[in-house]
Amino acid sequence: MKKKNKKLEVRKPNQEVRLASNVYIILIISFYSMIGIMTLCSLMLLIGIIAFKTNNLPLFSQIKTVISTIMIIIVLMFLILYPIKNTIEPETKLEKDAFIFALNRLGLKSKCELEKLNGIIHNLKRDRLHFSSESDLYRIYLLLENGQMVDYLISLRDLKQLIKIGQKVKIRNSNLKLPISGWCSDHLSISVIDEEGKTFYKFESYEPFNNKTKLKGRKIVG
Numbered sequence: 001m002k003k004k005n006k007k008l009e010v011r012k013p014n015q016e017v018r019l020a021s022n023v024y025i026i027l028i029i030s031f032y033s034m035i036g037i038m039t040l041c042s043l044m045l046l047i048g049i050i051a052f053k054t055n056n057l058p059l060f061s062q063i064k065t066v067i068s069t070i071m072i073i074i075v076l077m078f079l080i081l082y083p084i085k086n087t088i089e090p091e092t093k094l095e096k097d098a099f100i101f102a103l104n105r106l107g108l109k110s111k112c113e114l115e116k117l118n119g120i121i122h123n124l125k126r127d128r129l130h131f132s133s134e135s136d137l138y139r140i141y142l143l144l145e146n147g148q149m150v151d152y153l154i155s156l157r158d159l160k161q162l163i164k165i166g167q168k169v170k171i172r173n174s175n176l177k178l179p180i181s182g183w184c185s186d187h188l189s190i191s192v193i194d195e196e197g198k199t200f201y202k203f204e205s206y207e208p209f210n211n212k213t214k215l216k217g218r219k220i221v222g
Helices: 015-053 060-088 095-108
Strands: 111-126 139-145 149-155 168-178 182-193 200-205 214-219
Touching: 015 060, 095 168, 139 168, 139 214, 149 182
Parallel strands: 149 214
Antiparallel strands: 111 139, 111 168, 139 149, 168 182, 182 200, 200 214
């Protein structure tokens, strides 16, 4: 099940989020300003080349000159704008909240997509790819109802005996499509279901998700 075009808001943003949002506002305005300035300069340059530099050239040479100029302009725009895009892309929950708050202040829209899936725990393996002092890091492999296999980094602590292969799980995954930066995770949760069909343990994270993000677990009481 998916929901789209949900309005995103940061409830009661703290001072840290408000301050960080000011930085994002500057970056967002700079990004769109650079697009406008570079587009205008590119058009002026292209018109100048067409008007003054290609009059005495054969048609094929004129076409080659214009195409080459357009390619150079595209490469220059990429080299200038891509670093700004990477700077804007949120990597922590604080940055994500600050970015959303900045978008709200600027009146820009973002998109939220919610996905719910069922599956089972297919495998559990101790994770050895991340250098960490933690000895409880595992990678959990889930076989979803659509046949897809996904894996996440989790912390089991002393609860490894509670989480077993074959147990049913419910995944709730909400993703944000933010202007400039693109898609990032808003909230991911994996609910482990007992024999009575109730959630007894949950792994979740509010960080912008990547393969290195550890999902924190908690036991559900009652």
